Amino acid sequence: MSSLSLPSPQQTIKPLATLNPPSTARTWHTAPHPYLPLAATSSSDKTVRIYSLLDFRLHSSVSGGHKRSIRTSAWKPGTKSAGESVLATGSFDASAGIWRRWDGGVKGMKEEQDFTGGFAGGGDDGLEGDGDGDDEDEEWRFAVVLDGHESEIKSVAWSAGGQYLATCSRDKSVWVWEEMEDDNFETVAVMQEHEGDVKCVAWHPTEELLASGSYDDTIRLYKEDLDDWTCVAIMNGHDATVWWVEFESEKVVGLENQEEVDGTDDMKEQRKIWLERRENAGARLISCSDDLSIRIWRRIPRERPDVPTGQGRMPSILRSNSIEEEWVEEARLPQRHERSVYTVSWSRKTGMVVSTGSDGKVVVYKERWKQSSSSAGPTDDNGDRAMSEGRNASNGHNNTTIAETEWIVVAEMSDAHDVFEVNHVCWAPRWDKGRRSEDEEMIMTTGDDGEVKAWILE
Structure with missing residues (x-):
């Protein structure tokens, strides 16, 4: 997979709104709600500000549970049927918190219901953004405090099913907590594999597979094996701190319906095979670092060994299957940042990636089919391995046209928060009245200036 193409950006990042009022202290991270037009912003003033994405005004505040800066937050998935929102927070006071809020009129809502004009329940639910949020503050309940880390918590993440919560810390550890019942969490794993501050944790979208990135320049993957969590893969490659890791969508997006640049039947068939192999390998992982790379x-899918047959060749029942996995670097995105890259976000709708960091830039990247490619050199009988390692996969035949992709920059903007660093960037659905479709997304940036900004890509 080549990533060397550096054409001029094709689109423009335009300002949509600045969420109001901003924090008076540094803001670290913004997490869009999984199904409501809300976003949670973690701040150094020991609060989480909940903003309405209908009008970009303050909806409510979460406060009183932590003694130091709140570095991160994450919404628990799968809570719609229960009619409540559950937010996990991680703080520099070394504790994680679980907060709950009843969604009121949202309970029992239909999937296709349109909230662009307001929420079920109307103004009584406080979601039209009256700007003060005083009534809503009382509705956030600090349900649980999770203690155990010895130093600052840097990241929290819920598993896709909501059963597990992962936390990581400056104390070099990754913890996995299991929710046994409401407000009752049990520590099921403490992993101390990293040799430095653990900056970020992220769960696979369909598997109970956990990734972490660290100050020790490595990425590690963990999985449960016989009631014990263990490291199943280590990715070495970055030359400096890994600030962020994130899995892509469980479905392939961004390539299936791209305009054909080579319409031959052979190319169409090869692209179909390529997409099938990608599906078989599962969601990819993206990372960014102090070394300026993204x-x-x-993952290289494991081959299924044939069952031994014939006289004297019996399969051993004593040998257990290893759960170790092999992951390889597939691509590097074009380098556009001049200082540390703090976060990247992978769109679940378009497959595009957005990045930001210490230089204040926001850059958007897109994966596309290469316009032409052929293999005339060494090949590998294992097409999955060759594809994953960035080499031509032609199923053992030379001089065969194959499908390949490349990453290009489609938009770039400097000084997103003036002279201040941008700590976090993410894709979020648009809910405001200006949106043109339910699938439209926006970019949200969170900075040292205390502001959260919304941007659109045109």
Whole structure:
């Protein structure tokens, strides 16, 4: 997979709104709600500000549970049927918190219901953004405090099913907590594999597979094995701190319906095979670092060994299957940042990636089919391995046209928060009245200036 193409950006990042009022202290991270037009912003003033994405005004505040800066937050998935929102927070006071809020009129809502004009329940639910949020503050309940880390918590993440919560810390550890019942969490794993501050944790979208990035320049993957969590893969490659890791969508997006640049039947068939192999390998992982690089990693699917047959060849029942996995670097995105890259976000709708960091830039990247490619050199009988390692996969035949992709920059903007660093960037659905479709997304940036800004890509 080549990533060397550096054409001029094709689109423009335009300002949509600045969320109001901003924090008077540094803001670290913004998490869009999984199904409501809300976003949670973690701040150094020991609060989380909940903003309405209908009008970009303050909806409510979460406060009183932590003694130091709140570094991160994450919404628990799968809570719609229960009619409540559950937010996990991680703080520099070394504790994680679980907060709950009843969604009121949202309970029992239909999937297709349109909230662009307001929420079920109307103004009584406080979601039209009256700007003060005083009534709503009382509705956030600090349900649980999770203690155990010895130093600052840097990241929290819920598993896709909501059963597990992962936390990581400056104390070099990754913890996995299991929710046994409401407000009752049990520590099921403490992993101390990293040799430095653990900056970020992220869960696979369909598997109970956990990734972490660290100050020790590595990425590690963990999985449960016989009631014990263990490290199943280590990705070495970055030359400095890994600030962020994130999995892509469980479905392939961004390539299936791209305009054909080579319409031959052979190319169409090869692209179909390529997409099938990607599906088989599962979601890829993206990472960014102090070394200014953004890298994409792919799992090499494990081959299923044939069952031995014939006289004297019996399969051993004593040998257990290893759960170790092999992940390889598939691509590096074009380098556009001049200082540390703090976060990247992978769109679940378009497959595009957005990045930001210490230089204040916001850069958007897109994966596309290469316009032409052929293999005339060494090949590998294992097409999955060759594809994953960035080499031509032609199923053992030379001089065969194959499908390949490349990453290009489609938009770039400097000084997103003036002279201040941008700590976090993410994709979020648009809910405001200006949106043109339910699938339209926006970019949200969170900075040292205390502001959260919304941007659109045109």
